[in-house]
Each structure stands twice: as structure tokens, then as C-alpha cells.
Amino acid sequence: MIDIQEYYDLIVIGSGLAGIYTALNVTSEKKVLLISKDEIRISNSSLAQGGIAGEIQNDDIAYQKHIEDTLLAGAYLNNRDALETLVYESSHNLNKLIHYGVNFDRDDEGNLLLTREGGHSERRILHAGGDATGKEIINALISLVLHKDNITVLENTMAIDLIIDNNTCLGVSVLVDDKYFNIYSTSTALCTGGLGEIYKNSTNPAVATGDGIAMAYRAGANINNMEFIQFHPTAFFIKTTGSRFLISEAVRGEGGYIRNIEGKRFMHKYHHLLELAPRDVVSQSIYREMYDTWSDHVYLDVTHLDAEFIKKRFPTIYQKCLDYGIDMTKDYIPVAPVEHFSVGGISVDLNGRTTIHNLYANGECCDSGVHGANRLASNSLLECVVFGERIAKNINEIENNKTIMKKDEKTIKISYFNYQDIRNQIKEIMERNVGIVRKEKNLVFAKEKIAQIISNLEKNQIICKTYYEVHNMATVASLIIYSALDRKESVGCHYRIN
Helix, strand or coil: CCCCCCCEEEEEECCCHHHHHHHHCCCCCCCEEEECCCCCCCCHHHHCCCCEECCCCCCHHHHHHHHHHHHHHCCCCCCHHHHHHHHHCHHHHHHHHHHCCCCCCECCCCCECEECCCCCCCCCEECCCCCCHHHHHHHHHHHHHCCCCCEEEECCCEEEEEEEECCEEEEEEEEECCEEEEEEEEEEEECCCCCHHHCCEECCCCCCCCHHHHHHHHHCCCEECCCCEEEEEEEECCCCCEECCECCCHHHHCCCEEECCCCCECHHHCCCCHHHCCHHHHHHHHHHHHHHCCCCCEEEECCCCCHHHHHHHCHHHHHHHHHCCCCCCCCCEEEEEEEEEECCEEECCCCCECCCECEEECHHHEECCCCCCCCCCCCHHHHHHHHHHHHHHHHHHCCCCCCCCCEEEEECCCCCCCCHHHHHHHHHHHHHHCCCEECHHHHHHHHHHHHHHHHHHHHCCCCCHHHHHHHHHHHHHHHHHHHHHHCCCCECCEEECC
């Protein structure tokens, strides 16, 4: 058992890129506790394939193009100040990642290789390990975290709720082993990632249950733009449901085509950028095409591209497809849109501060405003590092607290109950009623069903990880539904047909 007797300067909840990068940028004089619900390497960040967007050199023209592409993808609902911060601080943070030991892919002359994805007007996306960018970045940074004397890592620990007094965050309550702890800190950062587990089909790992958003909501923090749930256009299609293997947008960036069940290309009917239209457009177009052709999937085609290039550029995807009997150099890849990313979340300012004092948020669980109504591909990892550094700078300026040294510990009877049936109910409700295309009557139906689930859960509360996870799932599902009902118009990845 790791000693957590101390009072911390910063508690970081979440071990994806948002959390790890924030922790790494805090000065070594600060005591940091990094809490991971699962093993430290389990996160959405580790699954990121395509890359990280940004400009490696300071180039104002390139910056402006990146800003305009992001605005266009986000339907101009982006926070302009946050977006300019994201783009103008990209060069510094990308170079810092290289300094931290991230080996981005390079050509034989040592030049960084750049790719293009949907919505990008030019190649500006760095990648690593071919199509394993997230994994390569996370592995490099975890190695640094584990060797930092000021950072304590607490794995397999469930953050339950924030400790709030007078709109000020004092720390967090956690479940670890058979103990319930209140751990106190000067500052707390929520970096808990996404909420894809509330959908029947998602690219997210099972740990993505919206914990940070739910905790912040219960604590009274402002939550914004929850209706904007991004569906990735090209997840590998299999009949079984659950976590879906992503076919990176970079595959289309390198020249891949999308074909319907009849083998015909169709994106020319929907957008002038064809397969490289923004994600919301491509997902909605695929949905319409599947509806018109009575099919449950479409195809991604790279058979016209050089086979050796495909194997080298996308080794992970190539092998995964082979595992399912698909040789992507010869066969069409069956794909369909699935839930991928929560665009909205906990409202934060340019320094990651929430509306609760001493509480910060970073990454997918927050709404920094950079994405607007729809995220531009490969901007998510960039958001994690740019705003993670900004949070750390804020933390570094806070005077170390030497007076408060307390931790509440209670050994309690930890119950266990399998909430899989309720979990499945939530997933089914969201998949059927709050998906790519939304109708008023379906949203109202979903609202009533989720409200009933929450009521039943709260009448029968028990102390166990599975209870808190399913309650968090129901909470964020409700937030999405209410936001979707409030926004009557279709914009970005929120598409209302009535």
C-alpha cells in the first residue's frame, strides 16, 4: 500500500495525457498525487492513433490556417481566445514533448513526417509509431513520471467525490482497497477523460464513465455544451457491440476512400472535401448512406495505395484488420460511426480553472472552448498539453501550504454488486435515442428513462466502485440529454431532424 499520509499541493485525477503532462510540468518543490482508476497506462490517450496537430516552427501564416480550419470544423462556436492559445502555444509544447523523449516519426533525413486528416487544409499532424501516437507519447511520459520524486502514483483507485467547502475544493474522497479516504490538497485537477462507456458502441475503454464531469456537476461546477458528442466515422465494424477498434482518420488523410455497401463512393454528394470533410459531416453522411442503402456499415478502401506504404504507415491497424481476416491492402475495411469524443464538459478558463476555487480541469472532461461544436481531428492531444502546462504554471505560482497536514481514513465494509444490467440499460438508451441523429420524442423518452435509473440508484446506494461508475454514467447521460433538448437547431455534431 502506497503511503498517502501527506497533504498534497496538487491532486491530479486521471492518468491520460491531460493528467500526466499537467503533473510533469509542476515544479519539483510541489507534492503531487496522481490518481488512476485503473492501471496508469489505461486511458483514451493511449488509444490515440492519428497524431497531434500543431506547428513545430513558429509560423504565423501556418497558425492562422490552423485556427481557420478549427473554426470551420467547430461551426464557429469556438472560443477564439482559447483557440488562439491552443495554436500559438503548440510549437513550444510539441518541442517539449520531443525533449521529454517522444520519438515522432521522421524520414530518412531526420525530418518530421506530417500527415493530414479530415478538416485540415494541409499536413500539420505529427505521428509516432506509425499509427500508435498516443501509446508512444504516454509511454515516454509515464517513464518520466515514475522517476519524479515529487509525484506519487496511486493506481486502481476510484475517485468518488470532490471535497467542497464554500465553493472551494479541498481535495477528493477515494476508494482504494478496503479503505475510504478523504485526501486534502491545495489544488485539484480533473483529467478523467471521456464518457464513451455510456454508449453501446464506442472507441473508448471501459473506464471512460464520465467520472470527472459527474463529480464536478455534483460539486456545483458549471458544465457546458454536453450535447456535442462526436462520433468517429470509421470504427472497424463487427456484429458484436462494445469497445470498437478505431480506423484512424489519417487513413483517409493518406488517400483512403469511403464506399457504400454497393462499392460506390458517395462523399461527393455531401461535401466538397469528400472523405476529408470534418468528422461531423462524414459521420452524418455515412449515417444517411447506410439508411438509404439499408445497411449497417460502409467500407474504407485503401487498395489503390501502395501496399508496403500502408503496412509501414499503419502497422497497428494493418495487423488488427488481419486478426479479423481483412487484408487492408487487398480488401475493403468494413466501418461504421461510433461514439468517440465528448466535446463539451466542465467549463474552464484559459488557465484550466473551473468555477470552483482551487479546482482545475483538462482534456476531454473539460470544455475549454477550443473545439466549438465539433472537434477538429488531432486537436485533442494538443489541448491536453497546452492547457496542462498552463494549469501547472498556475499551481507553481501558489505558495506551498505548510500548515494543513491531514487525511481522513476509514476502514469500511466495501460492498460489491454487479450493476451490469443497469449499465447495459444506459448504453442501450443512449445508443438508440441520443446518437448521431436525434429526435425530440426520443430525447424525451431517454430523459425519463435515465431519470428513473438515477432515482432507483439513489434509493439503494451502496459503497462500491461499480455503483459510483454507473451513477456517474447516468449523471452524464442526463446532462447530455438535457443539453440536446435545449439546443433545437442542428449544429456541428449535434444533429436534430425535427
